[in-house]
Amino acid sequence: MSLSLTPAATAWAAAPGSPGAVEIEVLSFTSNDAVDEAAALTDAFKHALIGAPGVADHGKGHALEAVALTAGCDDPMAASCAPKLASEIKYDKFIYGTVKKTPPNKLTATLIYYNNGQLKTVAKTYDAGPVAKDGTSPELKKIALDALWSLLGGAPKGKVEVTVTGPAANEDGALFEGGQPVGTVTQGKGAVDLPSGPHTLELRVKGFASTTGDVEVTPAGATLQLAPVRLAPAKPIDWQLYGGIAAVGVGLVFVGLGVSSSLSVKDAQNNETFTNYRHRWPSSEGDTCARAREGKESPTNDPTVPKIAAEVASLCDDVASKQRAQWIYYGLGGALVAGGAILIFTDKGTGKEGDKAADKTAGVRVELRPVVTPSFSSLSLVGQF
Template sequence: MSWTSKLFAPVCAGLVLGLAPGVAFAQDGELPVAVLTIQTLDSFEQADALTLALKRAVEDAPGWSTAKTPKDYALQVLVPSLGCVDPPDAACEAKIADEIKVDRFVWGTMKKEGTDVAGELHFWIRDKGSTKTTYRYSSNLTVAVDDALSGIAKSKFEELAGGPATGKITVRAGTHNGTVTVDGKPAGTLKGGVATLDLPPGAHTIGIEVAGYDPTSTQVEVLAREAKEVTLSPTAKPEEGPPYQKIFGFTLLGLGAAGAGVGAYGGIKSLQLKSELEDNYLNDIAGEKQACEAGPKGDYPNAQGVNASKIIKICQDGDTFETMHFVAFPVAGALGVAGIVLLATADWSGGEATAETGKAPVEVTPSFGPMGGDVSVRVRF
């Protein structure tokens, strides 16, 4: 191929690309970018496809749009016509921008390397200079709308542009301090009622969490490079009174435990006194009768001999402790059951009904079997 035919090819490609559908111009809030036809000497079909894929990538990127120019421009034509060095330096890039009347443009080079094509891409911005990246992919990718080539163009432009364009959201909430959430996840800190976020374009749920206040949020549509303010007014949580049900529940459980202790103590003392009678005063009891068997007058007629008064005192104490034993245990059981019921039906969610926080610290599990029944009580701390 002659030098003139090589020079003419990208110009024709530019005319074809200019007629391609799907290429729009800058809209409000979007920064226009011109894409020059990729320069090559041996990979014209691949260069044309990458050029068009880059234009589509620019058009699809939030905050960017393809620049409106009177025609498509090829780097291979602009460099010699402007008397620039090849590849273009910073001075030449400025000349190209002035020539095609844009503030931003993408240019690149391409050459074959075995079964691949490789090269460089540059993104020039007026007063900022140029960023650069390299690429390599299979020379079989010759269709701009191919998913693989579209993905390469998209990722390379994002790399050149420093990532997707974002919108700046300022959150205001009085003078509160707290946490700012975006789409349900912590995203910043609210200090003195102000927080600033950089968010990708799209719909987002922005909320705040302030101690002593109910969480509040709102839906926001974020546009690239748009600055927007969001004002949120949290509502104070209602003051909660003392948790009487929990207090009574734990109190009854405590009283039940104390009652069970009293009952156990009474039973133990009663057995000890009975053992004392059998060990020390068996000979002072008439016949084989029970020493503490009550008589018709409420006395203990079977206690005889010189130790009768001691036996009577032991029997009186034994009756007292036995009564304590048989009364305390039912009362303790009733108090414990009442306490468990109160705690099991109390609100343990702390205002948030979740699977874990809503569980009561006391779990009662009845069980039944052929040998009888049982009740297990489990307390979480």
């Protein structure tokens, strides 16, 4: 019976691995046409086992062809003979396989993981060349690690026991990693299964600042303590204060419109045409606008004087309209400003300081007093404290 060949690979000692690490024996891979590449891939696998979390190299250094020959397996070895290999090496977790050249310039490794009678096969095709003959090259070690996780279904998992301390010790919360939910905490206790290796967990508890912690997970498990800090209660929105400010602001806009209207009225009353028409009559003759609306041009109805009564009547109508509007503006503006000022001065705030402020402002009274005459306009804000 002829078997494929495997050169002597690097001698390896068993690596202790992390606590509870799954120990796996790597039988030196065989090949008929890529002997050096098979030896390099064997070394890369052992490097991968040493550096990967949750696993360890069993370190016995068995050669597949020698064990298969001793176990009485055929060449090529059938998968059904794997249990005989386990009996021969007295170990129930091992990886074996073959490497062969494939065109145009590739290598294909067929790898089998035996785990207590269960078999899983993975085929990896990669470039031939100098890298494929160097078991320490990063490229070949990456190929080996990818194949290892494919065979094992990922890094072995471990249970992380999470304990919450501090003021949140009896609270419920959620655990996240990388922004994704991975578990929950109930009354300050939780557990989550994670692949072996380093992890950063975030705990979110209502009413507390989120907190994170780093943990190194092994198949034997790990523990993590987290102590969230309680958030300061959010300050309630002081609607009375903001409502008062808004009312004062809107009120001042209306007051401004009233002042603008008053100034417009004053300008109209000082209009040259209006003044000339008014001066045609003695001051004792009554309302200028009433005479203009009657169409009277002068006390004597002198036909030689300029006809301006209609223009003056139009000015009077415009002034009357603006005077009505200004009192609406002043009324609304005054009410809003006064009401807003009362809201501001009597604001109780949102806490103990607000209660003190309320006592101090219990007697506050605010009043807005607009004054408008044909020749004078003013606005007064009167407060009683």
